[in-house]
Amino acid sequence: MGNVAFGAGQIRRRPAVEERLTQPRRLIRQLSDVDSGRLRRLIRSGNLAPCFDAAEDAAGHAEDCPICFYFYPSLNRSKCCGKGICTECFLQLMPSKSSKVVHCPFCKTASYAVEYRGTRTKREKKLDRPEEENVNEAKKKIQSTSQIADELVQP
Template sequence: MGNVAISVGRRRRRWPEVEERLTQPRRLLRQLSDVDSGRLRRLIRSGDLAPCFDAAEDDAGLDEDCPICFYFYPSLNRSKCCGKGICTECFLQLMPSKSSKKGVFQH
């Protein structure tokens, strides 16, 4: 009983209830051709990424604002090194693209 199913000594995480619309970015400034929408949906539902919340321009009871877009959100993603927050849509835009990971400037 409870929120986590246990089977043969292993714990399985229960995916949090996230509305489908919150698993798709809507405010992107550039087209992200190499974002796998299925993987993004799984990361959000597993709790590894914050949902793509609707942005608020003023505080309206929300504690955190993204330091890049300056909108307020119910929760942000946290960096592992310093704990600073960033919204999911800004994070997606700052991710290196597949072409930059291949070493475009290598000889």
């Protein structure tokens, strides 16, 4: 019955989430199906990323959502393929009462679900580097191809 040191059997408490970060602010469509109380509990329990303020550039933010292209301190991760998505885009993808199954927007796996792990580790970022390099190379090829096409079209 004394003080117990933090050990493997105990659960770490996540830092408190500000109330404003538990409510979506940028939704494109009105989500009548979303239970705001349940959403607030999922965010506060750490099961869903907070509705962080979106930034248009990477200054001070670690990740960009591949759906809305805004930058955030951290994102939710697809359980199937590990790709990141912000909470507000995830809410947009969630099924309405009329639809049954939502597929992953990245790998098309049925029964799309996400989990929130917090900020990505250096190891996770390092694993994404080769993919980013491939994307950058593809962008350069497209740009050079379009420049060649422009030269051919001009009289």
